[in-house]
Amino acid sequence: MEKIKTNKSKYVGICKVGEKGQIVIPKEIRNMFDINPGDSIIVLCDKAKGIALLKADVIDSLTDKVLNQ
Numbered sequence: 001m002e003k004i005k006t007n008k009s010k011y012v013g014i015c016k017v018g019e020k021g022q023i024v025i026p027k028e029i030r031n032m033f034d035i036n037p038g039d040s041i042i043v044l045c046d047k048a049k050g051i052a053l054l055k056a057d058v059i060d061s062l063t064d065k066v067l068n069q
Helices: 026-030 056-067
Strands: 004-007 010-014 041-046 050-055
Touching: 010 026, 050 056
Parallel strands: none
Antiparallel strands: 004 010, 041 050
């Protein structure tokens, strides 16, 4: 894993994809976004724009907004 830390709110790293298609989210990023074992991650994909990862609890606040709760 190659790491480039830019400041406390930004981080760039390079991960290798394992034989099963798995990647390891670097510890600095897990800490930054409070990602813990057992948390769910949403994978958003657009062939032209790339891949984005979101912590699943982001959907909770979006659902509340959509349902006006």
